Amino acid sequence: MMIKFIKAMKAEMLKQHKVYFHNKIIYVSLFIWPLLSFISSYFSFKPFNINSSTVSYLNEKNLLIFILLGYICMSFFRSLVQSAWNFSFERLSGTLEYIYLSPVNRFAVILGNALSSLFESVWVMVVFSIGIFIMKHEYFNINIPAAIITFLLMIIMAIMWGMLLNALFLFSRDSSFLFTVLEEPMEIFSGVKVPTTIFPFWAKIISFIFPLTYALDAIRKVFLNGANLAEVKSSILCSIFIILLMFVIINLCLILGEKHAKKTGNMTLF
Amino acid sequence: MIKVENLAKTYETKVRKGFFKSNKVQLEAVKNICMEIDKGKIIGLLGINGAGKTTTIKMLSTLLLPTAGSITVDGIDAIKNPMTVKKRINMVAGGERMIYWRLTGRENLWYYGQIYGIDDKILSKRIDELLNLVGITHKQDTPVENYSKGMKQRLQIARGLINNPDYIFMDEPTLGLDALIAKELRQHVKKIACEDGKGILLTSHYMAEIEELCDYVYILNKGEIIEKGTPKNLAMLGLKNKTVYLKVEKNSVAYEGIYNACRLTDNSVVVEHDNKEDQFIITSALDLKLTLSKFCMNNKVPIIKLYEEEPKLEDAIIRFAKEA
Numbered sequence A: 001m002m003i004k005f006i007k008a009m010k011a012e013m014l015k016q017h018k019v020y021f022h023n024k025i026i027y028v029s030l031f032i033w034p035l036l037s038f039i040s041s042y043f044s045f046k047p048f049n050i051n052s053s054t055v056s057y058l059n060e061k062n063l064l065i066f067i068l069l070g071y072i073c074m075s076f077f078r079s080l081v082q083s084a085w086n087f088s089f090e091r092l093s094g095t096l097e098y099i100y101l102s103p104v105n106r107f108a109v110i111l112g113n114a115l116s117s118l119f120e121s122v123w124v125m126v127v128f129s130i131g132i133f134i135m136k137h138e139y140f141n142i143n144i145p146a147a148i149i150t151f152l153l154m155i156i157m158a159i160m161w162g163m164l165l166n167a168l169f170l171f172s173r174d175s176s177f178l179f180t181v182l183e184e185p186m187e188i189f190s191g192v193k194v195p196t197t198i199f200p201f202w203a204k205i206i207s208f209i210f211p212l213t214y215a216l217d218a219i220r221k222v223f224l225n226g227a228n229l230a231e232v233k234s235s236i237l238c239s240i241f242i243i244l245l246m247f248v249i250i251n252l253c254l255i256l257g258e259k260h261a262k263k264t265g266n267m268t269l270f
Numbered sequence B: 001m002i003k004v005e006n007l008a009k010t011y012e013t014k015v016r017k018g019f020f021k022s023n024k025v026q027l028e029a030v031k032n033i034c035m036e037i038d039k040g041k042i043i044g045l046l047g048i049n050g051a052g053k054t055t056t057i058k059m060l061s062t063l064l065l066p067t068a069g070s071i072t073v074d075g076i077d078a079i080k081n082p083m084t085v086k087k088r089i090n091m092v093a094g095g096e097r098m099i100y101w102r103l104t105g106r107e108n109l110w111y112y113g114q115i116y117g118i119d120d121k122i123l124s125k126r127i128d129e130l131l132n133l134v135g136i137t138h139k140q141d142t143p144v145e146n147y148s149k150g151m152k153q154r155l156q157i158a159r160g161l162i163n164n165p166d167y168i169f170m171d172e173p174t175l176g177l178d179a180l181i182a183k184e185l186r187q188h189v190k191k192i193a194c195e196d197g198k199g200i201l202l203t204s205h206y207m208a209e210i211e212e213l214c215d216y217v218y219i220l221n222k223g224e225i226i227e228k229g230t231p232k233n234l235a236m237l238g239l240k241n242k243t244v245y246l247k248v249e250k251n252s253v254a255y256e257g258i259y260n261a262c263r264l265t266d267n268s269v270v271v272e273h274d275n276k277e278d279q280f281i282i283t284s285a286l287d288l289k290l291t292l293s294k295f296c297m298n299n300k301v302p303i304i305k306l307y308e309e310e311p312k313l314e315d316a317i318i319r320f321a322k323e324a
Helices: A002-020 A023-045 A065-091 A096-101 A106-135 A144-171 A176-189 A201-207 A213-225 A233-264 B052-060 B082-086 B105-115 B118-131 B150-159 B177-192 B207-213 B231-237 B255-263 B289-298 B313-323
Strands: B002-016 B022-037 B042-046 B068-073 B091-093 B167-171 B199-203 B218-219 B224-229 B242-248 B270-274 B279-284 B305-306
Touching: A002 A065, A002 B091, A002 B105, A023 A065, A023 A106, A065 A096, A065 A106, A065 A144, A065 A176, A065 A213, A096 B091, A106 A144, A106 A233, A144 A176, A144 A213, A144 A233, A176 A201, A213 A233, B002 B052, B002 B279, B022 B042, B022 B052, B022 B177, B022 B199, B022 B224, B042 B052, B042 B177, B042 B207, B052 B167, B052 B199, B068 B150, B105 B150, B118 B150, B177 B199, B177 B207, B177 B255, B199 B207, B207 B231, B207 B313, B218 B231, B218 B313, B224 B231, B231 B313, B242 B289, B255 B270, B255 B279, B255 B289, B289 B305
Parallel strands: B042 B199, B042 B218, B091 B167, B167 B199
Antiparallel strands: B002 B022, B002 B068, B218 B224, B242 B279, B242 B305, B270 B279
8 A cells, every 4th residue: 555655656757757847947947936026035134233133043144044045945835836736737748547547556646746835846946055055164153953943944934835736736627726826825925035024913814825925934043043843842743733634634645636526527636 | 248228328518608607508419328248349439420329339338327227238337337347347448538648558568567456477468468459569669759659559459458358348449540551450440349348338430430330320419329339330320312323335326315204203203324434323222233234125225334333321320410
């Protein structure tokens, strides 16, 4: 059972890699956009006096790292929104019908899709960021065990986020609006550019919707403020809760979606 | 054997009645379908567009849940145990969709083999065999986007066989192919049924294909089976008038002679003379071959040829659909 699950997941990863990353230029494009956004955000902070900020882990010196951490995490999440959007074409091209025709574990398929996109899309950005981090290492104040745990949690959360979107995109004929709803607002409201602590009340409420908010808050505290696990406990617990919640919703979506498709004859839930 | 009993499917669709209002409408796509598909046999499912062929195939392939009735595949209930049944069946659809164009032919088969959980060693061997069977071994490492239409369709057939299913549902597998490639594909289909012993359910709009391949045919109209039988029997059943062609030696008999001889048997007979071929064309609801040969013998008219036109399944389908 487990072997078949892994085989299906691996096959899906390889298929997605060959279908969507067939050209090396794609990697350049996946790097250029976050890089440009990062540069634009960084320089828009420049005219202001950051040192007078009320945010504990943000000052003039570590501004670059602060924003870069935001964009790395954003890259993980963004890549999965795009992968889900790509996967929705499986429904249009008819290949989804053949996937449903097989006894494959549906969860394995969308997990494979999410994993493939996650690593494919962000590795160039990660390599770039590591380079910057090495150059600016003196501005870091890292708690290493907490950093490993929060970063892993962020990756798991990104995968779950991607799978959730995959599950939604899979069954929705009009799912392209989700791309618009989730892509830009996530960048604005999750605190990628501006910390959520300085948001007005209404914007803070919106920021709670995006799992990236919790991951980013914990990562910045750990990387820039040397916060230990106890200090980011609430963010970690929130992240775990969100991961579990997304896991339940993903499975529910897959079951309901297939049930609906079998009842109506089309792969469109909404 | 696949046994289908009283299969029915009703769709619920919404009809818009203004911006906020919509009415639910029940649409009976398929009703009371009973059929059997044996291993090693090719069963045809015919009908005009919208007759319910694709709905039936989707229900048999577990993609669609019937509203009523039962489907058993080798004794397994396909509605209660779809995951078990999925291992024994597969589907091939016509057209160029449903395969990954950026993957090579071999990669496509590998992917589908993996999602069926086939062991790697067995899969590699099976891919070789299937590529060989459909004759695209030489193009196995070429991306599908560079394949011709016929090659894509051959790959579809190979994909349909990847899990070595006992039963295959083929929905217009030769759609849009030229005569030569369609003929080649028909040979593959025949081979799959006769040599490999797989049960095939085939839908097609090409009647010649059905006549050539199918052992038994079900004709669907408005979701119901209106006729069933062998292609030959169905063609005969659908034949309203028989057409007999008679060519005799020049000027050995007059038109009136033939007409009067035929009228004695069938009052409503139509006799025409085809000047181009210099032959008589006799159309009647009755078999007049014997009457004509007796007439020629008695009047010492030398017959050059006397034959009856073969009944066509296509005419039968049209007639059944009109009558229904």
